[in-house]
Amino acid sequence: MHELIIIGSGPIGCYLGQLLKKRGVSPVLIEEHKELGKPIHCAGLVGRKVFEETHIPLSSDCIINTINGAVIHLEDDVMHIRRKEVAYVIDREKFDKKLGENLTIHFETKFLGLEKEGARYIVETDKGDFEADTVIGADGAKSLVREFVSPNHMSYLKGVQFRMECKPHYSDMVEVYIEKPHFYWIIPEANNRIRIGVLSQTPYHDLLNFIKERKLEGTILEKFAGMVPLTHFAPISKERIFLIGDSASQLKPLTYGGIYMGMRGAEMLAECIARRDLAAYSPLWTKRFGRELGMALKARELFFRLTDDDVRRIFAFVKKRVAIIEERGDFENHASLVWEFLKDPGTSKEILNILFKIIKASLPNGL
């Protein structure tokens, strides 16, 4: 009988495990793979705040490059956004392994289902049953634990990324190519290596085409694939079952980064467990991030409905005001930038109309 079982030892399950240990709770983790950090399904780009706001020390050993801005391409137009040390390129395998140090993890154990027996849960795995009074689903985008919490239909995007031996155009800037409805990223590692990828419905095909069209040459060293959940839902808990990280869709719908948000989710849950106020977790999450995530999802939907001309106009508008992003942009909260642009005295009527469309689409029906 264990007090608390965490299904999944990705970065968010392990981070929660460490936070709980710090508070005197010793969770048991169940992990289907045989080691931490493998297979990788992540571009490994994290904002500086991941390291600044963490509640446990994170080793800087896993940082392999420092990013000082982004170069955004739209057709033949290009915009440079310079922000010193805005993000890091990390070695996800090292990052995950460090987070999992000294935790009790049952590797090569696949979670299969849950049964409630009185006040306890029987956690069924392919290595036998475990008993617990609290179960936490940190089992990623295709979470099985989620099925015991939420009947919501989930939508996903598939991602593919290649690691390539190829000299990047910029050694400390991330390149983003907007090709509606998606965007491609090129992230420079050190030593003439890049991570290049896309999330779409047909990512492998799209990425190969992109590489061919852009005439990017170099050896492909590794290929990764993964999924991101796009549906935000609440509640993210039921009785004594809780979801965190990708299983709870705790990730940014515009750029699909999940590590920062998942860590905030884990902190909230650890705090609620420590206070023995488990019912507070889901409302707390919704209160802190629900609106922001809802707006970002709406903005995403609207982006698909914008005409190519609208997108060009927004791009030109933002390009002229790059200083606003450089001074006030928040890598982890994109919605706040819309307000910064609105406050700009040079905001033309035309752009106001497009921004108005975005804001209107983000409000509840009827407003």
Ligand SMILES: Cc1cc2nc3c(=O)[nH]c(=O)nc-3n(C[C@H](O)[C@H](O)[C@H](O)COP(=O)(O)OP(=O)(O)OC[C@H]3O[C@@H](n4cnc5c(N)ncnc54)[C@H](O)[C@@H]3O)c2cc1C
């Ligand atoms: C292509 C791509 C690029 C991305 N790039 C970035 C990025 O640059 N920056 C960023 O912040 N985020 C990025 N993300 C998102 C990021 O990878 C996730 O948000 C993050 O990994 C979530 O961590 P997690 O611990 O919630 O889930 P996961 O990392 O998915 O971990 C879940 C764990 O649960 C285990 N598991 C699953 N099912 C079971 C089961 N039935 N039994 C036992 N164990 C199970 C898995 O093996 C895994 O170890 C990207 C995602 C994709 C797909």
